[in-house]
Amino acid sequence: MSGVISTTDVCRYFGDDEETMVKAVDRVSIEIVRGEFATIVGPSGSGKTTLLHLLGGLDNPTSGSVELSGTNIAAMSGAVLSDFRRDHIGFIFQSYNLIPVFSAEENIEYIMLLQGVEASERKRRVTDMLQQVGLEGLGDRRPNKLSGGQQQRVAVARAMVSHPEIILADEPTANLDSKTGIALLDLMKELNENHNMTFVFSTHDEKIMNRASRLIHLHDGEVDLDERK
């Protein structure tokens, strides 16, 4: 199995003063391989979200490197980093973060517009994704006309539609009720298995942990335990 993303001694410290400095992520070296359904777990403040942001190039590490398909994204910035995220990484956020003035279809379509995908292909992929996430017939609804679960499904479709190499999901079920959360996880697991899509979650939701193929335990910014099931 080939590595999709890896970190080498990656650190993210906040603050300059030695005494008050917060080591959110400290010397973390991990490798995520293609098709993994990996989960970063740990108590609040353990650095899960910060590590996920570093993996996704949303934040710059204080030191160390983050490589996605052999490219050190920690050294990128500006438009180059934006383009790289657009083409290689899909994001799913805890609070869905859909564009409120766009319909579900348009939210999914937007990233392809950034990629310069042709209109007919965009339409085809949007229809396909809506079907895959079980939202046929709801494409013209705006986020405020969708339930939390439906919004998160749109977010999943948005993350997947550009065919990224990895999908990073930050506590995707935290705002969902148990039943909806399970349904969403099953959907993502199915997509993972059917499309060999790589997922990395940050969570302390046991439902995700139970379905994960790998658990990376973080404690005070350091990897405590890295177990594969």
Added chain:
Amino acid sequence: MLLLKLAYRNIFRQRRRSLLTALSLAGGYILCVFSFSLSEGSYSNAISFFILDHTGHIQIHLDDYRLRPKIHKTIDDPQGLSELLDANEEIESHTLRVFAPAIAYSEKDNSPAQVIGVALERERSTSTLAAKITAGEYIDNALDAEGYYSAMIGAGIANSLNIGLGDELILISQGADGSIANDIFIVKAIVGNRASPDRTTVFLPLTAAQEFLSMYGSVHEVSILLKDDGEARVQAAVLQDQLPELTVDPWQIVESTFYQSMQADKQGNNFFMGFIVFIVFVGVLNTVLMSVLERTREFGVLKAIGSRPLKIALMITLETGLLASLSLVAGILVSLPLIAWFTFLGIELAEPMDVGGIMMSHLTGELSLFVFGMPLLFIIGFALLISIPAGLRAARISPTEAMRSN
């Protein structure tokens, strides 16, 4: 297209705020258009009045006659000059004039007078002299049965000398050859009123004036009316090249005091308009910045999923430009009929105003591309300009920090 859709929908997210901003933009535009129309209309009327009254678009003299008039500073081949001007397709018409100070006598009184000899038919098609006649009729070149030429006199002279239509007028002046010029003329018309600039003027047929002043076919001034008002400077330069021995001036030079005052007044008006637009745009800037602040999290997400910083800045610019454009469309729809009414009907003055002997009863504006286009470009330009800092702010947002905000 999707970006445009996003910009359009974002405008209507805060309908009330967008509406208020649009109202202030449209209001500012209407105010600017009305002010420009009034300013351009007033000056255009004033320019038309004095251009048609006597100045013309271009004047030709010998040397510095315009500044230091002397009777001997004459254009000696007016016939040849007329032929050249008649052949010029840019020229609507032209007229020939001679000037001389004189003393006018009646049987009982005398008065200083300004004698102007005019080429009667050319003058009729070049200036409003014929329209300024308040009594009698436009004269001709013919001598009467007793061998006298006709004259048109200002109402001031008629009053001072206590003479009227059909009466004799005696003029005494100095001829170009140094002789004493004196002759009798018959009053055939009264020009203007006692307050008109022409009140002390005596208009004579050109040939009569040339004979009276011993000028033997020469003239002091050629006044030219162009087909296009805006071409005075260009055509003056063209004619100057063709007539190097003469001095050719556009009306902006001939009426330099008026022109400079007008320019200064327009600049003051522009400053005032700029101030109004500035106040409007403080409100617009506030709206745009508020909009960016409220959507910090959204911009963070857009950046996270791959929107380039420049694209986000462009989105803000697009939103501001779209809001300004919609406001301007509304502004044009309101101001167009208003300015049309103002231009074609105008505001009736409480008391009619005498402008160069012509009574002006209405204050009118101007309906032109400049009046509508200048404020439009200014407002669109300013709107795009103020969207830059807000756009840069949005573009610089850190996705991680933005998504932590509410």
